[in-house]
Amino acid sequence: MPITLDKRLAAVDRLRQENIFVMESERAMTQNIRPLKILVVNLMPKKMNTEVHILRHLANTPLQLEVEFLYMATHVSKNTSNEYLQNYYRTFDDIKDKRYDGMIITGAPVEKLPFEKVDYWQELSDLMEWSKSHVFSSLHLCWGAQAGLYYHYGVDKQPLKAKLSGIYEQDLVTPSLLTRGFDDSYKCPHSRYTTVYPDQLAKTGLDILAAGKEVGVAIAATPNMRQIFSFGHFEYTRDTLAEEYFRDQKAGIDPQLPVNYFPDDDPKKKPKLTWSLAASTFFSNWINYAVYQETPYDLADLR
Template sequence: MPIRIPNDLPAQGVLNAENIFVMDTDAASKQDIRPLEVGLLNLMPNKIETEIQILRLLSNTPLQINIDLIRIDNQAPKNTPKAHMDNFYLSFDEVAHKNYDGLIITGAPIAHLDYQDVKYWDKITTIMDWSRRHVQSTLYSCWAAHAAYYHFYGYNRQLRKQKLSGVYAHSVNAVHDELMRGFDPVFNAPHSRFGEIPVPQYQSTPGLNVLASSPDAGAYIVASEDKRMVFVTGHPEYEPETLDQEYQRDIRNKLSPKVPENYYQNDDPQGPYRVTWRSHGSLLFTNWLNYYVYQTTPYNLADLPTKN
């Protein structure tokens, strides 16, 4: 089954070229089924790039999915045309009345700001609290994962002196958890962040399980026992070239970045990329949609239970 996206969304052409089945709004309206309702709160400055990355990962499932693209505020992002935002994005106020089977909240390039200094902190905490009443399962990515942990559990992330950047080996810690179903015992995933929360801190939090972690990158996938919150501290959605683009950007900004680890062939930035994470990235989102969303959500979203 396809993912349903707005008519004329740029991602449609990219995904069609990759032979990924997408359906626009007009065609989806003729389907006599109850599709999953998934919201994407996109905090990244380059909205179109992030849309394509996330929609690609959501596409590998037999379920039909309706996607709402949600913006945090009305400010025009620097790297996305205003017309794109006006045509394809909804404000939170426009969807606050709805219930969703799943919600994805992306990372944001604001690693060094204290949470209270983030201009939309009050708004995003409102959305996090709203999700406890209106969403079956919420997946928080990178910065959003640390921000949600701080909001719900009160523990602030630590900041590394040097950015964690590269592709790291992770071990599955909970082989029988459905989110890890089909994963190899050791798998790779990209990270690009300054924030860090120690594994023992997650382990000491009642109701949370560290499902996958790395000796170099720390906790990668943490989930609540009721499956309604998932914290992913890395970037399974990254394109092959994304870490290189970030590295070159940091060089241009004179930030003296370290070469991303385990990413370039022979650790040579002039060499080809070693792309070793995409199959597990796809599997993670497929498992989330199947086991944490589809198999737990009520048929009538009005019956969605409120989180404690």
């Protein structure tokens, strides 16, 4: 939230230089305030789990948010009932005449497929095109980040020799309000078979905010933060990677043990939670700096 101060206070100019949102008391008296409208495009199979993961972080702000969930109407969900989706989710046709302050596109377990082979690719492409004029800031996560890069910039994902699964260290590369409050290096879960390398973004105009030796590009964004691409899973809980590991093991896939995750690499031991602070900081920064402080009060003015 902004800090409301008397504009004559000596600290005001210094705080503004540090990008601390300071509101003069005169403006606060006349400010129009409304809830921020957030659209979550949930592409994950277990949608209710992902809802909790995302909402836990979105709720970590004193701002009032109105959150809607959207599913792909051209895809038949195997893990979430159609009745649940029809009752609690929207389709693109339902919302295409609306505007939103922010949008999140989640990951999806389809990274081995070419984008055009994903059964809902055309619908998702239409949504991403629509977002250019109907969403102020779009946050793409994991496969959603790869899909966004491919659609908006023609940058294709690259296959890895083995699945990237575990807790990896990333380094900050370019200063950004999105990583304000981060340490120079931070940890984040990753779970994917493909990646994007820094040299692939050379001609896109995107800023690489963070990267790592194992993970490649970790976070990239346009300078104005209207398009943000995060390739990790900040939203994962302590147990999510363990659930994926045991699921794959049960399916006979013989998965590799997630790196830097189970203490002593023992799956019987409780995983350590080492990314919670970075995760809450990242989502709070997105809501505050990329959405709240920049979006127009009247979304009809969105350009």
